[in-house]
Amino acid sequence: MHELSVTEGILDIALENAKKAGASKVTSINLMIGKLSSIVDDSVQFYWDTISENTICEGAKLVFTRIPATLKCQDCQTEYDIEQELRPCPNCKGYNVIITRGEEFYLDSIEIEKEDTK
Secondary structure, eight states, X not given: OHHHHHHHHHHHHHHHHHHHTTOSEEEEEEEEEXXXXXXXXXXXXXXXXXXXXXXXXXXXXXXXXXXXXXXXXXTTOOEEEESSSOOOOTTTOOOOEEEEESOOEXXXXXXXXXXXXX
16 A cells, blocks of 8 residues: 555646656656566556546556665675575575665656747
């Protein structure tokens, strides 16, 4: 359910920036989502289709890019990517790790159209 408030935030940001840029239409929104994030693409898309109706964002394509999850071993300083589950450091086999990447969620860019002012 938190995807609704997240999607509302995306819409607010897109509308604000599109207005500043003098856009007549938002055509695409590029979202960066960490693999460890709890954001569900399909849910965001579902809410987007509903809440963007009757705005300049209606019909804009949402592009979801997943950021790999990276851990850093606090014992030997090795950084490594994980796919799904926590795994020990490939160098020292320890579990004293921190997440350095993969929990992000942000709007990276917006593509717009401007009305011809000629």
